[in-house]
Amino acid sequence: MPFLIVNTTVTFVALLSFRLLVKRMYALVSNSKQESYNVLIVGVNDDSIALAEALSTSKNQNFNLAGFISFRKDHQRIKILGKPIIKYGSKFYDRIAPMKITGIIIAGAQLSITQKNELVDKALANNLKIFSVPEITQWTDKEDVTSKIKEIQIEDLLERDAIHLDxxxxxxxxxxxxxxxxxxxxxxxxxxxxxxxxxxxxxxxxxxxxxxxxxxxxxxxxxxxxxxxxxxxxxxxxxxxxxxxxxxxxxxxxxxxxxxxxxxxxxxxxxxxxxxxxxxxxxxxxxxxxxxxxxxxxxxxxxxxxxxxxxxxxxxxxxxxxxxxxxxxxxxxxxxxxxxxxxxxxxNGSVIPYFKKQIENGGPVTVTHQDIIRYFxxxxxxxxxxxxxxxxxxxGEIFVFDMGKPVRIMDLAERMIKLSGFQPYQDIDIKIIGLRPGEKxxxxxxxxxxxxxxxxxxxxxxxxxxxxxxxxxxxxxxxxxxxxxxxxxxxxxxxxxxxVPEFISKNSVFELLDKKINL
CATH class of the missing domain: 3.40.50.720 (NAD(P)-binding Rossmann-like Domain)
Known part of the structure; x- marks a missing residue:
């Protein structure tokens, strides 16, 4: 009887240890396959500090916090969680070069659209990945905060003010x-x-x-x-x-x-x-x-x-x-x-997912005309x-929405390629294919x-x-x-x-109808 108890205990411990070992090895292999980023977090507000604390305690080690970015001089001599605060300015990228930074995380909505666009453009020019994470209020206790960190999307960079509803x-x-x-x-x-x-x-x-x-x-x-x-x-x-x-x-x-x-x-x-x-x-x-x-x-x-x-x-x-x-x-x-x-x-069918699919497939990204613009x-x-x-x-009214500034589709394509980590015309080509039937x-x-x-x-x-x-x-x-x-x-x-008499067909077989009407 004692032998049976000892044998059962040893078998149970051995099996449990083996399962834990397999699980640990799987986690190590999985993490090794995922790219790791040495990142700076934009800002020193509540969202940024909460994100930094979450990164420091997270089991997911894909993001290594190297410091913070501030737009104010008086923050430079302060450290948060033992990490430096770097002033954003003309010499910013020279200063961070020794730190081997590979990514920047924008936490919450602390930047204006103009500031965000400027930061993103310069970071992309310096081959840095840009990530965003929602405000603290959108986090939940059940989630690992790193799951909320996403690569920034082109939709996040529209030059538009927030909408306030009644x-x-x-x-x-x-x-x-x-x-x-x-x-x-x-x-x-x-x-x-x-x-x-x-x-x-x-x-x-x-x-x-x-x-x-x-x-x-x-x-x-x-x-x-x-x-x-x-x-x-x-x-x-x-x-x-x-x-x-x-x-x-x-x-x-x-x-x-x-x-x-x-x-x-x-x-x-x-x-x-x-x-x-x-x-x-x-x-x-x-x-x-x-x-x-x-x-x-x-x-x-x-x-x-x-x-x-x-x-x-x-x-x-x-x-x-x-x-x-x-x-x-x-x-x-x-x-x-x-x-x-x-x-x-x-x-469904809009240009953004269409371009994304073309980029994923290695290009080329196809644009119908180099000067075509659209409101988004x-x-x-x-x-x-x-x-x-x-x-x-x-x-009886027709309500027209303020669509902001029109976007040149060529610029949109180039920016999406850069956000995906590629260089336009080098890694991913852009081809002009001509206006489609009926397109303005x-x-x-x-x-x-x-x-x-x-x-x-x-x-x-x-x-x-x-x-x-x-x-x-x-x-x-x-x-x-x-x-x-x-x-x-x-x-x-x-x-x-x-x-609809103002209906004048363009680049279409129905243009002949307009000629007959004019005759």
């Missing part, structure tokens, strides 16, 4: 309401869902025709917002009967209409689908919203609807014109609100302004005939586009719808051009 106004029209969001599984629609969720709605109806993204979103929402009631609806805005049943079965107060086809080259080849979804899908939703006396209908539009040069932009302009005209009817109580903004960073904003930023615009106006060199937020009026929110303006008579628009809509029943793309586009 939460009380937004809450007034969303709290305890049933909200329908079309295109709810898309990049814009899903973010609207997330943001609406924080305003305590009674229920959010998420409608989309994409099955898998809708299912994935449902799983995410159950985890992040367990107290919010959702109903996911697999449906298509083209199907009027399906949408009618949604309105019949729910006492909807607010509609956010984000469902649309948006890829310019794809829609240029398939104008029939643009009519079905972007135009007639909007007609279906707008008509049912008036029929069921919906309080507010907020439509997501695009700067490509302004003086459109492609079918996608023209189809969105046609949708804008319909809801504006519908608003003029005396028996319409619904407030129709249109929001118009430019390109959204990180959205982030997905959360765009959706915040959509929610805020929903509080404004008496209906630059986008506009206002038509030639529009003026803007300010609102109480400095980032939102009202475009004064005069609406057409509702009956006239309806005649055009019927013509466009009938044309879409054919397979004649030119005939379909010609009917859209009759409703």
């Amino acid at each position: 939460d009380s106004e937004i809450s007034n029209y969303l709290k305890n309401r049933i909200v329908l969001i079309t295109g709810g599984a898309g990049s814009i629609g899903s973010e609207i869902v997330r943001q609406v969720s924080s305003y305590q709605p009674e229920c959010i109806l998420i409608l989309d025709q994409a099955e898998s993204p809708l299912y994935d979103l449902e799983l995410e929402l159950k985890e992040k917002f367990p107290d919010v009631h959702y109903e996911v609806i697999l449906g298509d805005v083209r199907c009027r009967e399906r949408i009618l049943n949604v309105f019949k079965n729910h006492d909807i107060s607010v509609v956010f209409h984000a469902a649309a086809y948006k890829h310019v080259p794809m829609i240029e080849k398939n104008p029939k689908e643009a009519v079905a979804v972007n135009i007639m899908g909007t007609v279906n939703l707008a008509d049912l919203s008036t029929q069921f006396n919906i309080d507010r209908f907020v439509m997501v539009s695009t700067d490509k609807a302004v003086n459109p040069t492609n079918v996608m932009g023209a189809s969105k302009r046609a949708a804008e014109m319909y809801v504006q005209a519908l608003q003029q009817n005396d028996n319409v109580s619904t407030k129709f609100i249109t929001t118009r903004f430019g390109n959204v960073l990180g959205s 904003m982030t997905i959360p930023e765009a959706c915040q302004l959509v929610l805020q615009a929903g509080t404004m106006g008496n209906g 060199l630059y986008e506009e937020l206002l038509s030639d005939n529009s003026t803007t009026l300010p609102t109480h929110h400095k980032k939102i303006m009202i475009a004064k586009d005069k609406p057409l008579d509702y009956n006239i628009v309806c005649i055009h809509m019927e013509d466009i719808s009938n044309a879409a029943d054919s397979e004649n793309d030119s005939f379909i586009v010609s009917k859209i051009k009759q409703l």
Whole structure:
């Protein structure tokens, strides 16, 4: 019996020791494969010091703290956690050369966008990696803080001021309401869902025709917002009967209409689908919203609807014109609100993930024209302004967002390559491939005939586009719808051009239609 006890104990200890040894060896091998950085932390505020303390106690040794960066002279003789503070200035990179620094971490939001861009550009020029970590308030006790340290993204370097919302106004029209969001599984629609969720709605109806993204979103929402009631609806805005049943079965107060086809080259080849979804899908939703006396209908539009040069932009302009005209009817109580903004960073099919994929594959990065520029904003930023615009106006207005400074796509490509640790034209080439069908060199937020009026929110303006008579628009809509029943793309586009006379095709087979009109 004693022998059995001793044998069992020895076997147990041996097995346990072996497992611990294997685990330790695996950790050592894993850590050895991960690149280690000798880093400086920007600033000496609470976020920076908390990050430094976390690094000093972390089991993950990928980041070795070498010191701090300060923009003030009086910090130079001080040490924090035994680490020096280096003044940032003209001789900064010469001073840190002996320290073998390989990375810089920016903690929190202590730098202005201008300061951050300057720091990043000079650090990249000196072959340093740039990392960012959120403010302390976004850390959790369960996480190793090093998991929060990420390489800085191009989205972090937009020259934009923070957006300040009037939460009380937004809450007034969303709290305890049933909200329908079309295109709810898309990049814009899903973010609207997330943001609406924080305003305590009674229920959010998420409608989309994409099955898998809708299912994935449902799983995410159950985890992040367990107290919010959702109903996911697999449906298509083209199907009027399906949408009618949604309105019949729910006492909807607010509609956010984000469902649309948006890829310019794809829609240029398939104008029939643009009519079905972007135009007639909007007609279906707008008509049912008036029929069921919906309080507010907020439509997501695009700067490509302004003086459109492609079918996608023209189809969105046609949708804008319909809801504006519908608003003029005396028996319409619904407030129709249109929001118009430019390109959204990180959205499906946008240039940022496209460039990232090309860089990961070793290039080349393809740009359509060396002088092409675009306005950009982030997905959360765009959706915040959509929610805020929903509080404004008496209906029929087109709200235009302040998109900040336009970005030259060539500069964007070069910067993304540098952020990835490569040199443009040396490690990763950039090729000019020519404008795509319907593509402009630059986008506009206002038509030639529009003026803007300010609102109480400095980032939102009202475009004064005069609406057409509702009956006239309806005649055009019927013509466009009938044309879409054919397979004649030119005939379909010609009917859209009759409703949207400023639609002048560029770099497209439909340019011939403009010549015929001019004759």
